[in-house]
Amino acid sequence: MNKTAEKKPKIRHPEGKIIVFEKWCKRCGICVAFCPTGALANDERGVPYLAAPEKCVLCGQCWLRCPDLAIIEGPKVEIKEEE
Amino acid sequence: MNKTAEKKPKIRHPEGKIIVFEKWCKRCGICVAFCPTGALANDERGVPYLAAPEKCVLCGQCWLRCPDLAIIEGPKVEIKEEE
Amino acid sequence: MGPKSPVYEYLRYKKKFPTVWCPGCGIGTVMGAIIRAVMSLGYEKNDVVMVSGIGCSSRMPVYVDFNTLHTTHGRAIAFATGIKLVKPHLKVIVVTGDGDGLAIGGNHFIHAARRNIDLTHILINNSIYGMTGGQYSPTTPVGAFAYTAPYGNIEPDFDVVKLGIAAGASFVARTTVYHVVQMGKIIEKALKHKGYSLVDVISQCPVLYGRLNKMKSPVEMLRWQKEHTVDVRVTAKRSPEELKGKYIVGIFKDEPDMPEYVTEYQKLIDSLKEGATKR
Amino acid sequence: MGPKSPVYEYLRYKKKFPTVWCPGCGIGTVMGAIIRAVMSLGYEKNDVVMVSGIGCSSRMPVYVDFNTLHTTHGRAIAFATGIKLVKPHLKVIVVTGDGDGLAIGGNHFIHAARRNIDLTHILINNSIYGMTGGQYSPTTPVGAFAYTAPYGNIEPDFDVVKLGIAAGASFVARTTVYHVVQMGKIIEKALKHKGYSLVDVISQCPVLYGRLNKMKSPVEMLRWQKEHTVDVRVTAKRSPEELKGKYIVGIFKDEPDMPEYVTEYQKLIDSLKEGATKR
Amino acid sequence: MQDKGKPTLIQGNIACGYGALAAGCSFFAGYPITPSTEIAEFMARELPKRGGKFIQMEDEMGSLAAVIGASIAGAKAMTATSGPGFSLMQEHLGFAYMTETPVVVVNVMRGGPSTGLPTMTSQSDTLQAGFGPHGDYCAVVFAPSSVQEVFEYTVKAFNAAEFLQTPVVLLMDETLAHMRERFVHPPADSIEVINRKEPEMPFAWFKRFEMTPDCISNFSAFGDGYRYHITGLTHDQMGFPTAVSREVTDGLEKLRDKILNHKERFTYYEKFMTDDANWLIVAFGTAARSAKQAVIEARRHRMKVGLLQLCTIWPFPDELIAELSRNIEGIVVAEMNMGQLIREVKRACPRKLPILGANRYDGVLITPDEIIHSLKVVHGNKER
Amino acid sequence: MQDKGKPTLIQGNIACGYGALAAGCSFFAGYPITPSTEIAEFMARELPKRGGKFIQMEDEMGSLAAVIGASIAGAKAMTATSGPGFSLMQEHLGFAYMTETPVVVVNVMRGGPSTGLPTMTSQSDTLQAGFGPHGDYCAVVFAPSSVQEVFEYTVKAFNAAEFLQTPVVLLMDETLAHMRERFVHPPADSIEVINRKEPEMPFAWFKRFEMTPDCISNFSAFGDGYRYHITGLTHDQMGFPTAVSREVTDGLEKLRDKILNHKERFTYYEKFMTDDANWLIVAFGTAARSAKQAVIEARRHRMKVGLLQLCTIWPFPDELIAELSRNIEGIVVAEMNMGQLIREVKRACPRKLPILGANRYDGVLITPDEIIHSLKVVHGNKER
Amino acid sequence: MSRAKHNHRAHNHNKEGFKLEIRLAGSGGQGLITAGMILAKAAVLTGRLNSVQTQSYGPEARGGASRSDVIISSYEEIYYPKARKLDLLLAFNEESYYKYIPLLKEEGVLIVDEDYVPEVREKNAVRFPFIRTAKTEIGTPIAANIIAVGFIGGLIKVVGEKALKEAVASSFNEAFREKNLKALEIGYRVGSKQSDRMRLV
Amino acid sequence: MSRAKHNHRAHNHNKEGFKLEIRLAGSGGQGLITAGMILAKAAVLTGRLNSVQTQSYGPEARGGASRSDVIISSYEEIYYPKARKLDLLLAFNEESYYKYIPLLKEEGVLIVDEDYVPEVREKNAVRFPFIRTAKTEIGTPIAANIIAVGFIGGLIKVVGEKALKEAVASSFNEAFREKNLKALEIGYRVGSKQSDRMRLV
């Protein structure tokens, strides 16, 4: 969560996933627009989903930017100890 | 009425006098304290008067400072044209 | 609670979500940053107070699981002052809008800054009155449109940072919603700072400000923020023309040693206890 | 009327003198300076408006033979704004105390400064609430005594000049009652200036501030003013220690070309007349 | 701009703006607040086109202050707000009253207390409009009930303010403010516009606050050559502060009496089917519309009901209540609050009648059925 | 500090300060204003000695805001002001009311309206104290008449505020505030002090604004472990905003009913020679002292006069007026304003009696003679 | 200035005439308040009819459910300005349908967007794909509201196409005028076909 | 907390006792409000007497005429707290003398500073040079107010020197205490000689 992370994302959870709470999402398009790897895409309703999970580097851009706190780090995060 | 005047008073009305409206004077002592020539003095009630008219250089310190506008330039001023 | 607990443990997520804010509104992003800062500092939720005024931004307290107080328009800082004086151990975060914090609330802002009382003031600056539907605010740029400036605004805007510094705040910073990582770090510093800390967060109101000023999408507005900011550390290298119309971001003042009001008051109390003879 | 008419022609001297002010109070000296400035500029009395709030200083309008308005505590500037907008040719002088202009009235002050509306604000700064009997004000120095600071004030004071500049005023100056000649010249400049002009006049309240802070006589207080001022033009040559506790006097900002609010509004009106098609 | 003479559909708030322009308003200072904001937005759009001035002030104290200043400088001036802002204006309402400055203050009521229900309707500032400022205060308050009336009463509010030289409050409610309804802009020459009384005497004779037989003094705007003093302190006829008992007393009585002397002239109301009524509804604003509907429906059930719709709320028209209560067996006061105007009706009613409220305070317009329900209760009470 | 038990001479304002300390007040925020300033000055001196906090705020909005904040953080908190400042506090009085925050606001009345007569006495904020804030508001207002009573009623004001969780106003007047009179500080253990009701349930069960049989909810201070939300919007029992009709209505009724349910407990008054009276004076504050003197003097002239001294002004004690008016032929309401409380007396009086005012509004304490004069007029009216 | 405004003449609801109570309901952003406004404006522009339009806001200024009431009447005055018993209900989503259907008069007409309110059992119900039509015919779903205005106008007849057009034209600036006039026309055409459903009372 | 404070017992003015109404008048800065306060305080400190002191301010907080009323009473309660018919009037300047002399009871006592109120014709008048004495004996004219307190105390007797001393002592800080106690004593001595003038009613 610092500038360098922004530029050169550390891959902390290479196998991780993000979760989108669809109920909270307002389809603003921010997460998709600012995902640096193109891992996210909008479905036909405009709700984002992890279209290319392998591309996701867990950089945090999407969950940090989401105005509706509709994205969190995936289930792995909850059980994994951070460094 | 500028800084130089304050330091080196121009004698504009050498024969002039000042007038103290006693009714307005509150005997604060400011005029006497700041008269640069010692022309002013307090009477026994604490009201200022021009004790040494010849010393007065009409520098304006007394009337500019008097918080009660109780001092004005003397009668000469009213009829005399300023430069 | 602490750095490792998930964000939603700091939210009243079960009942109060989704939020009232419009799609793409920057306020929610600021809320996320505040929560993450609180998390990473490991504050107890019971020890955190969030006070707000009235406005879209001021709806934030509903969503966060702290001691939350939604007050009157413009007065949040004064309410917060009472809380902080009575319970100095509480971390008191004040959230205001630009209208709330600078128009009707301008006086409380400058006086709390002058006292340097230990509050963290997050000013969510979207250059518009959002809640009432898009009137100009003290931070609307000259020439911008608003429903009370239908021909373009003619009132110069405040430089919030300069005002905060002149008033006496001991920590003053500016950031934008676009700079979400920087925002997080600055808010963290502001929270840790003992004294009045002001963070001017440039935010987007796509629905009103954006629409009236030909920037329709939130993404577009975030890009605009990116393009219209200069870091304070490089301003010296920029010409006045380059800086024109730009927001300068970064930390402008950070003086942890300035006397803080509640501490000074406690010293007074202690001195009276010792020297019981005085008066 | 004009430069050659005597001072008392500008006063309601027949009925209203002597004034209510205590012996040696600085407010009267400021009044004299304002009147002489108006005289020397040759303003018509009918074209001059004096607006004040509530406080000892705000009693001034009673004594001067202009259009005079004694309003509510803290709000003089807002009243003056209405007058000026309706009759732009009037010269509107606003007289406030430090409490009036900076405590309860702080918000109107910063916003009028931001708009850079053409008012001349003479802030008679005696570092105390005179009218209500000696409570501390936003300009009471730390450590000074007042009836609400019986153990010495712990609140930092505003630097009025910095605040005025940060808020956006285009003419900002400070002087003291001691420097009566300088004061006269500065007020004259302030009156001539088109835009918000602020003059912070350090004044003496011998009866309350003086008595509570061991300076009994007005003369003593004036001497104190003399000793505690440094001219802005020489500050660069002074060390921080030499400047500590000193008032810096002189003109700090004088930008006649900043857009003035009433003028800008008039331009807006004119533009709507021309381009009648717009909306 | 509104085509004069042609029916169109506009919002209550917009009708208020047109009314102000028709009355000659050339100055507006305000601070946005739901549900009054459209008035400010309208003025921001329209005033500069006409050479008038709109300013968005930093708060409500400043707004009313600027409006008073503008009026002192000679403009017809107005502000608009809602409950929270109206609370903040109380000090300056008192100042305008004390200094005899004509101003119009629109309060579009929303649910209170405090921030309450910002987007919903209410009539809960009724007593505040009468007694909000500190000190003895004689309020002048008008309350329209349709978009057309909003226009009319805005003009009347300016006329009363200018004639009486006092602040006049136009009380609207959210329903009325946001409601769109048929509106016909009357031709300009059909609109009565009153201007303040101006002095014609030489400067030396002029007394701004002169005691006159009808208590109305001459008003000279700042800059017009009559220099004088204005203060919120008790003052003499010249405007200078005084604490002399006689002068204080006379001064305060003048402020009240200039209003009471002209009370009849500025008491507006409508009697709706009251001629043969045995039961009376008293209501104002949009509640009066529900009440009219209730009258019609109650009459279908053969209850002889009439409505007194008050358009002037303050000074409270005691005389009207006295007059109408003569042949009446019971009164229902219908209002969207917990019972405010009913206190006045009770006080003013010279006979001890059953007087009951029909109240609603959840932010929703009171319904005819609710009023009819209260009518039935009063009816029952009386029977028993 | 005051020697407990020993008579001494102190000012009304100082007695107010001692009362606050005795009640447990540990926070004061204020903005100086004549004639209330001595209270702030006293608190500035005394609070820090006791570990309490005094702060001079930048204005009156800020003062009451800080007081409310302090109360929310758990302190007993107070501010003091006079008319102009009281006007500015109306918005926050409504906020305290809506959020059920106990606070005490002292209004030392001076001559109004507006700046009026700042150093002179008055009772002209009486109606404002009842109806000043926007929205439906049920005021609790006490009014002492002697220095000893100032102490007592300050304690009572805190008790009522803490018990009812609502703002309580102590209405004094300049005469009382500046008057020095014999005062005996009661021993601490003889002073009844009430504290707010605190929750004992687990966090999950806690509802700050719970509907309870007597409408009083549990109060938990910020930082005490029960996290919850407070807003000036209409809210549900948890404190979260709501616009649901039932919740809004219940919420507003709760605010009113918690006060009305305990009205008897907090209605203070004194009957002075009313047992055999045919004529009644109603008065409060220092006017009641003049009225007592008038009673005694009228009785010398064989008029059977009694006095009802109201110490609780709001909620207005209708029941008392009803009760006392039973054997009475006429009422004089003595007050230092143009006739404010008399409106309530007229409303509350169940019989149509001659009710006359004895009024003075020049800044001077009303005299017994003036009251006797009005008594004679009422008497005459009745005879005729 | 007369003291009494007027003592009301025998009330106007005794003469022949009609009063239509219409509710347009859906969610925020569907433009139903604009629709109501235009419908009411059209009625007023006829010069023969009176009309009033009201709306209800939620506690929040933006988002959530949206509702707009229009009363159109041939009488001089409309008293209670909200709809009580509905002559016509337009529901753009299911929630609105369920919420307001109990208020529909027995002979009242229900109009729904068939894509969003799938099942209706009322006999006097009209189903039409407003939003879909807007997308396909006008190119933007938002025009559904004006199609609905046209539809209702055609159905209730009393307002007439001329006034409707005038109302639409005066409510949009040039950029949007044409599209909305087209939407109106489409709606009016389909709505007219249903005009026998509406009996004026 | 009882609902009724109390229904007042038969009012206390029927039993034997007295009530003294005193007015001290002069100009601002002469310390007459302090004087009144000390006199009232002394009365209260006796434990036997009730007292109330009021003052009147002009429209301005400072300057102008100054007036202080003291009521001393042996009754439990003092109702109307201002002086009406004066038992004792102290006038430190002519204006005050003329203004208030009409209020003096027939048997009331008038005390004036003989240097400032040159001519008085009332039979029950006492003349004394308070300010001059203060200057010569205490060294400052301001002490005249406490000389007056002593004088009145001596004259009216009921308060007693002990309570007066206590009142003075507790009203000044060390720097001024001694001087004022001396002033009190001087006043008391002279005043006592006039004590037959005062009849308590």
Ligand SMILES: Cc1ncc(C[n+]2csc(CCOP(=O)(O)OP(=O)(O)O)c2C)c(N)n1
């Ligand atoms: C005393 C008062 N005045 C006005 C309002 C109306 N009001 C509510 S929010 C607001 C401004 C909102 O703008 P801002 O503070 O910038 O917050 P945003 O909605 O943009 O986040 C206004 C004027 C009010 N609630 N109270």
Ligand SMILES: Cc1ncc(C[n+]2csc(CCOP(=O)(O)OP(=O)(O)O)c2C)c(N)n1
């Ligand atoms: C709303 C309001 N609050 C408070 C006051 C009381 N008040 C009158 S003057 C004053 C302060 C005076 O101080 P300052 O403005 O510095 O003027 P000074 O008397 O020192 O010249 C105050 C607090 C008031 N009149 N109105």
Ligand code: SF4
């Ligand atoms: S964490 Fe980063 S890479 Fe992964 S989806 Fe979010 S923005 Fe894209």
Ligand code: SF4
């Ligand atoms: S940023 Fe959040 S709200 Fe916006 S589209 Fe992505 S998940 Fe949805």
Ligand code: SF4
């Ligand atoms: S004019 Fe100058 S020299 Fe003359 S008396 Fe005044 S201060 Fe002294």
Ligand code: SF4
């Ligand atoms: S300065 Fe003025 S008021 Fe002071 S002593 Fe001199 S004349 Fe008198």
Ligand code: SF4
């Ligand atoms: S109106 Fe603007 S500030 Fe308010 S929620 Fe919507 S986008 Fe955000």
Ligand code: SF4
């Ligand atoms: S109190 Fe102070 S400021 Fe006021 S008139 Fe006296 S000396 Fe001047």
Ligand SMILES: [Mg+2]
């Ligand atoms: Mg904003």
Ligand SMILES: [Mg+2]
């Ligand atoms: Mg001051």
